[in-house]
Amino acid sequence: MYTQSMDTDPETRNPVAKVSAVGRPEEQRFQATVDAEGKIEPRDWMPEAYRKTLLRQISQHAHSEIIGMFPEGNWISRAPSLKRKAILIAKVQDEAGHGLYLYSAAETLGQSRDEMMAALHSGRAKYSSIFNYPTLTWADVGMIGWLVDGAAIMNQIPLCRCSYGPYARAMIRVCKEESFHQRQGFDIMLSLSKGTADQKAMAQESLDRWWWPVLAMFGPPDADSVHSGQSAQWKIKRVSNDELRQKFIDATVPQAELLGLRIPDEKLKWNTQTGHYDFGPIDWDDFWRVVNGEGPCNKERLAARVKAYEEGQWVRDAAMAYAVKRKARQHKEAA
Amino acid sequence: MSAKVEYVLRFGDNSLILGQRLAEWLGHAPVLEEDIASANISLDLIGQARLWLTLAGRIEGKGRDEDRLAYHREQQDFRNFTLLELPNGDYAYTVVRRFLFDAWHCLALDALSGSHDTDIAAIAAKSRKEAEYHRLHSGDWLVRLGDGTGESHARTQAALELQWRYTAEFFDSDAVDAEMAESGAGFAAASLRDEWLEEVTTVLAEATLKVPAAAKFVSHGKRGRHSEHLSRLLAEMQVLQRTHPGAKW
Ligand SMILES: [Fe+2]
Ligand SMILES: [Fe+2]
Numbered sequence: 001m002y003t004q005s006m007d008t009d010p011e012t013r014n015p016v017a018k019v020s021a022v023g024r025p026e027e028q029r030f031q032a033t034v035d036a037e038g039k040i041e042p043r044d045w046m047p048e049a050y051r052k053t054l055l056r057q058i059s060q061h062a063h064s065e066i067i068g069m070f071p072e073g074n075w076i077s078r079a080p081s082l083k084r085k086a087i088l089i090a091k092v093q094d095e096a097g098h099g100l101y102l103y104s105a106a107e108t109l110g111q112s113r114d115e116m117m118a119a120l121h122s123g124r125a126k127y128s129s130i131f132n133y134p135t136l137t138w139a140d141v142g143m144i145g146w147l148v149d150g151a152a153i154m155n156q157i158p159l160c161r162c163s164y165g166p167y168a169r170a171m172i173r174v175c176k177e178e179s180f181h182q183r184q185g186f187d188i189m190l191s192l193s194k195g196t197a198d199q200k201a202m203a204q205e206s207l208d209r210w211w212w213p214v215l216a217m218f219g220p221p222d223a224d225s226v227h228s229g230q231s232a233q234w235k236i237k238r239v240s241n242d243e244l245r246q247k248f249i250d251a252t253v254p255q256a257e258l259l260g261l262r263i264p265d266e267k268l269k270w271n272t273q274t275g276h277y278d279f280g281p282i283d284w285d286d287f288w289r290v291v292n293g294e295g296p297c298n299k300e301r302l303a304a305r306v307k308a309y310e311e312g313q314w315v316r317d318a319a320m321a322y323a324v325k326r327k328a329r330q331h332k333e334a335a
Numbered sequence: 336m337s338a339k340v341e342y343v344l345r346f347g348d349n350s351l352i353l354g355q356r357l358a359e360w361l362g363h364a365p366v367l368e369e370d371i372a373s374a375n376i377s378l379d380l381i382g383q384a385r386l387w388l389t390l391a392g393r394i395e396g397k398g399r400d401e402d403r404l405a406y407h408r409e410q411q412d413f414r415n416f417t418l419l420e421l422p423n424g425d426y427a428y429t430v431v432r433r434f435l436f437d438a439w440h441c442l443a444l445d446a447l448s449g450s451h452d453t454d455i456a457a458i459a460a461k462s463r464k465e466a467e468y469h470r471l472h473s474g475d476w477l478v479r480l481g482d483g484t485g486e487s488h489a490r491t492q493a494a495l496e497l498q499w500r501y502t503a504e505f506f507d508s509d510a511v512d513a514e515m516a517e518s519g520a521g522f523a524a525a526s527l528r529d530e531w532l533e534e535v536t537t538v539l540a541e542a543t544l545k546v547p548a549a550a551k552f553v554s555h556g557k558r559g560r561h562s563e564h565l566s567r568l569l570a571e572m573q574v575l576q577r578t579h580p581g582a583k584w
Pocket of ligand 1: 095149152177178181
């Protein structure tokens with residue numbers, strides 16, 4: 001579903017080791033490929049810091065897809081029509097699929113899915129903090145599709161051109177599905193906005209809760225993102241947090257108007273000079289609180305993931321044991 | 336309610352209730368590939384339920400659509416096998432339930448594909464292809480778990496012992512079955528027993544599992560006499576439709 005700006009990882013908020021302009025030949029070749037918009041493939045030489053940065057970003061993205069299944073999965077059993085239920089199951093299934101391709105892309109950088117999952121379960125690896133907010137009503141399912149997947153698309157379209165081949169290719173596939181997610185979310189909101197007074201109120205109440213956390217999803221302001229310069233040079237991150245956030249606001253305000261919803265920002269106003277919407281200050285303290293584990297659902301989300309993993313251990317063990325037995329039997333038959 | 340409506344509802348409710356149970360695994364499965372498979376199968380089942388319920392409403396002719404039937408019936412009006420409404424339990428329990436049902440479902444849909452009622456035959460034929468994949472999936476897992484580790488074997492055997500007694504219902508004929516078999520629109524419930532037992536016994540043997548002894552208990556979910564679990568499942572499933580009467584979603 002979403003990768004949050006990687007600048008939120010405290011250990012890497014400092015600039016990564018600088019790549020010197022005149023490096024070793026393989027370094028120069030690497031940068032030349034990147035500069036020429038070529039793709040770096042798993043077998044190519046790459047700077048260690050590039051590999052690490054990507055590994056962190058892709059695995060964090062994969063974890064976000066997986067954890068992201070919980071808030072929406074929370075409403076599958078209660079989806080208000082069979083059609084909505086089917087669409088929601090298909091959507092959450094897509095998110096599991098995104099997790100799968102992203103883990104595979106990350107594996108090409110030398111870490112196994114098990115290792116990445118261990119990092120997630122131990123709390124060392126991060127995932128998008130937006131999923132640490134609860135889904136309290138059916139409107140929240142619409143809101144996640146409309147705004148969270150909408151933000152994901154903004155963020156991920158530039159990643160389709162990321163310099164690392166496996167990631168760029170995974171993102172192309174993911175982005176196609178994300179636009180379906182965004183549309184189904186908007187469609188839920190549209191039904192609510194045309195519905196009863198209770199449904200309209202449900203939609204507004206949901207927007208009031210989600211608007212600010214969604215804006216924070218794009219990551220800290222550019223001025224505070226020391227890491228972005230390096231990522232831009234490597235063509236991993238191609239558009240800055242603030243630019244993406246602005247683009248998202250500009251696209252979303254007219255949609256909210258169409259839905260008859262009020263965006264909970266007194267300062268939101270079209271600026272004819274800049275050709276963009278001005279908006280009020282984001283509560284970064286809240287953002288960092290949630291990133292650092294003090295959001296409403298951080299503990300629950302992680303606990304649910306760990307529980308599923310631990311309770312599944314005997315199943316995975318059985319599958320492994322059976323595969324070994326079967327191989328041995330086939331061997332015997334062949335002999 | 337006519338026998339045909341009752342009969343079609345049985346198929347619709349089987350798919351709906353199992354689909355609902357299976358979707359509970361999404362996000363919580365033992366391995367990511369199984370999250371995806373559970374979603375896939377659940378999605379097929381919900382899709383089948385929609386077709387059956389729509390057909391039931393049309394035959395009934397009282398203007399009830401799929402959602403009216405799914406969300407506005409009480410537990411005693413549901414016609415699914417009791418087995419399918421039981422809580423998921425562990426993965427062995429889920430796999431065993433699925434396999435016992437999937438094996439029956441394939442045979443039942445085969446029989447229905449030759450129904451004299453073309454609407455019933457068409458839905459059965461479409462669902463049959465999906466059921467085949469479901470049966471392969473649950474059968475593979477049954478063998479893996481049965482013949483995996485000591486723990487997985489014990490859990491799977493235990494799940495089988497708990498659920499076997501609910502399978503008698505698959506073959507228990509009542510007036511609705513008799514009338515549908517008579518008219519050529521359905522099949523005689525008991526007629527599938529031998530083939531089902533043979534197929535299930537073969538796979539259980541491959542899984543190194545023992546076929547449990549037949550029980551005297553017969554559940555009657557398909558006649559609307561359910562376990563304690565269905566009303567709770569429905570309370571959750573139906574909550575929005577019931578709390579916002581008349582709303583469209
Ligand atoms: Fe998505
Ligand atoms: Fe996704």
